Structure formats: structure tokens, C-alpha cells
Amino acid sequence: MSLLQVNNVTHSYGATNRFWRAGRQKTVLSDVSLSIEQGQCLGLLGTSGAGKSTLGKVILGLEKPLKGQILFQGVDLYETNPSTRRRLRRDLQAVFQDCYSSVNPRMNAEQIIGEPLRNYERLSPNEHRRSISMLLESVGLSPEDRGKYPHQFSGGQLQRINIARAIALKPKLIVLDEAVSSLDMVNQTHVLHLLDELKTSFGLSYLFITHDVKAACSLSNSLVVMEKGEVIESCEDQSQLIASSHPTVKKLLESILSEHPRSRSIN
Ligand SMILES: Nc1ncnc2c1ncn2[C@@H]1O[C@H](COP(=O)(O)OP(=O)(O)OP(=O)(O)O)[C@@H](O)[C@H]1O
Numbered sequence: 001m002s003l004l005q006v007n008n009v010t011h012s013y014g015a016t017n018r019f020w021r022a023g024r025q026k027t028v029l030s031d032v033s034l035s036i037e038q039g040q041c042l043g044l045l046g047t048s049g050a051g052k053s054t055l056g057k058v059i060l061g062l063e064k065p066l067k068g069q070i071l072f073q074g075v076d077l078y079e080t081n082p083s084t085r086r087r088l089r090r091d092l093q094a095v096f097q098d099c100y101s102s103v104n105p106r107m108n109a110e111q112i113i114g115e116p117l118r119n120y121e122r123l124s125p126n127e128h129r130r131s132i133s134m135l136l137e138s139v140g141l142s143p144e145d146r147g148k149y150p151h152q153f154s155g156g157q158l159q160r161i162n163i164a165r166a167i168a169l170k171p172k173l174i175v176l177d178e179a180v181s182s183l184d185m186v187n188q189t190h191v192l193h194l195l196d197e198l199k200t201s202f203g204l205s206y207l208f209i210t211h212d213v214k215a216a217c218s219l220s221n222s223l224v225v226m227e228k229g230e231v232i233e234s235c236e237d238q239s240q241l242i243a244s245s246h247p248t249v250k251k252l253l254e255s256i257l258s259e260h261p262r263s264r265s266i267n
Contacts, residue, residue: 001074002035003205004173009033009058009068011051028054029065030229036173041199041206043220045213045252050226052209056175059207060094061085073172090120093166097178099159103150109136109161110146116168135164138201140194156187160194167198177209192219213252217241225249 009032012025028051036042046052057063061077070077072088096102103112110132133143139160166174180188210216217238225233227248235241
């Protein structure tokens, strides 16, 4: 049994316009299926507007699909009872692109990272403090950073705080929605490396949503490419992606080669 199974998901948003408020529906996901195994990272690639973030929201239980199923640990997320859903939800976390808007600026690092622990665990003050120290250390920060506020961290450090919060409950799957896209190249490399390490040490699985083919290939075990709400390519590894004959995939790959004209590979 796969950790996550997305079965034939279709979703649309109600389009609105100035004259006709409840307009026609716009289909943004069309019969999408994919799966993620325990301990694996699936890279979800595609151009802007392909439906990647919408699929991420559907998987996180934030956007009920019109049709199809999200099976997480074998349970249909949208058909199960509220208590099972809450139990499953702790195993399903997310890190988003904008590290600053993902946190409350009035909370310090300890409060931000401790939020899921307060919601789901009954820890003594000492256990809570120890957990925060361990989480800060697992993302390469120091326990002394616990009292700092978001504005006192760099973008890369704050994204580490977001990652620490996401791993606090030892989840099974993390949806990383453009989680490294707003970081500079150096921080991007460091955070990708950290995510890879955490995946191994905690047995985590990721859905890594990105438009960055290089980043996707560096972290992912398998890759899916979407266009206009449909899956247009599924690859077991990057060599299959390179061999794809689909024009959109070729364009995605060409964009890397034109960025790095001397590079003949995506490594
Ligand atoms: N809440 C919403 N209401 C209406 N339309 C939406 C909503 N969210 C997204 N859309 C539309 O759905 C389509 C898919 O958007 P989505 O954000 O899922 O794509 P994406 O592949 O993640 O794009 P990007 O890489 O630019 O973030 C787009 O046309 C977008 O305008």
C-alpha cells in the first residue's frame, strides 16, 4: 500500500467576472492520479498555472476535490470521520514558499515550532523545551535561537524554522510547495541538503512542488509533470525525464540548458 494515493482527482474553481458573479467553472485538475511511497520524494513539476498548488491543497485536506479520492495511509481523507481525519492530519504537514507570511511575526521561534506540539501533544514544560532544542538542532539552528522573532532571522533561517515546525510531530508526508523557490542559490542548496538529510533520518516522504527542474531532480526519487491540470509525464528518475518526447517537458529542460549554456546535464 502506498503512503499516498491520488486517484482520478478532478477539481474546478468557480470563475467570476464583473458582469456575472457566479460564472462558469474552470477545471484546474483533470483526472489526476499519482502515488508516493513511504520514505520517497515525488517531484511535481509544471509551468505556472498547471494546478500543482491546487493539487497540494487537495492532498492537505484544504480543498475538497469535485471527483476522485485522496487515500492517505489507506484512508480516504474526505470520507473519513473527523477524529480519524485529525489523526491523519498530524502525519501530513506543509512548508510553503513565503517563509515570512507562513509565521506569526509576534511569535518567537519557540512559540512557532511549539504550535503543533501544543495542539497535538501533552508535554511537560521540560519535555516541551527539550523538543524545541532538538528541533532547532535538527534544522541546523541553535537552541539559543528559541527566543528570536521572525524579523531576526534571514529568509533561509526562517524557512528552517518552518521546516522545524513541519517535522515537530514526526509526520509521514510533507507537502513542500515551492519551499526553496524564494531563497538565494546558497540557501536553496543548504535547505535542499537539509531536506534530504531529514528525509533519510526521519523516514519522511515529500511531495516537492516546484517549477525548478534542477531542484526537483536533486531531491526527488520520482517525477511527475503537469500541464493545464493534467499529468503529462510520470518518470521513475531523471533519465526518463531527459528522454521524454513531450514538447512541454522538452521546453522545461531547455530552459535549464539556456540558463546554463555550458551545462549539458541537470546535475
Ligand atoms: N482559489 C482560487 N480560485 C479561483 N481560481 C484559482 C484559485 N486558486 C488557483 N486558481 C487557478 O487555478 C489554476 C491553477 O493554479 P495553481 O496555483 O494550482 O497552479 P500552479 O501550477 O501551482 O501555478 P504556480 O506555479 O504559478 O504557483 C490557475 O489558473 C489559477 O489561476
